[in-house]
Amino acid sequence: MGDALKTLKGMPPPNDTDVAGLKTFAEEHRDSYLAQVQAGRMAFAKGDLETAQATLERAVALVPQTMGDQSARAGLADVFEKRGDKARAMKELETLISESHTALDAARQLASLAREANDTTRERFAVARIVTLDPSDAGAHTLLGRLALAKQEPQVALRELNLALTLGAADRAAVHTDMAEAYWQQGDAAQTKQHAIAALEIAPRFERAQELLLKVVDSRPPQQ
Secondary structure (H helix, E strand, O other), X not given: OHHHHHHHOOOOOOOOOOHXXXXXXXXXXXXXXXXXXXXXXXXXXXXXXXXXXXXXXXXXXXXXXXXXXXXXXXXXXXXXXXXXXXXXXXXXXXXXXXXXXXXHHHHHHHHHHHHHOOOHHHHHHHHHHHHHHOOOOHHHHHHHHHHHHHOOOHHHHHHHHHHHHHOOOOOHHHHHHHHHHHHHHHXXXXXXXXXXXXXXXXXXXXXXXXXXXXXXXXXXXXXX
């Protein structure tokens, strides 16, 4: 217990904030998690990525359990992203989000990196955590609905897209069109038509909504 308290004991910030001073501070307090995080984040702010990575990795080794957006693992993700190693950044963020239920910024960072990497599995994982931590985020509900739509999961998509509309989604025409697609996946032509029309009332030239409306028209049996 004493060792654990020592590891987590707060440390005063180093008086000498140049790179050499940060390295000395980190070495003098090798057993302090908070000292390593402090030195690592300050080194990162100064552009010394090597020192930042070394001290933050030491902090993770001291306390593998992560503790939110200000944790060592979150700092490491920033270092790896800055270095262009987005795969390692995503790995750190995924581990952090899996173990911490307060890391909203990390979830948003992972969602963004995963989207860039076309990693829909990680993106969906991150966005699902965003809506858990910030249920009023209409954009996150919209994105989660679209990810479900892409996986042919219309019920999940409709739940999230309905929430997005209720929360005041910015692009309501696009959300109505997404809902039209979800209903089309379910084989519900009437609801597809309703939401395609709702989208076109907002944006009359929205081609995706026009195409869905045409699908409904073309699917009708000929009149006898």
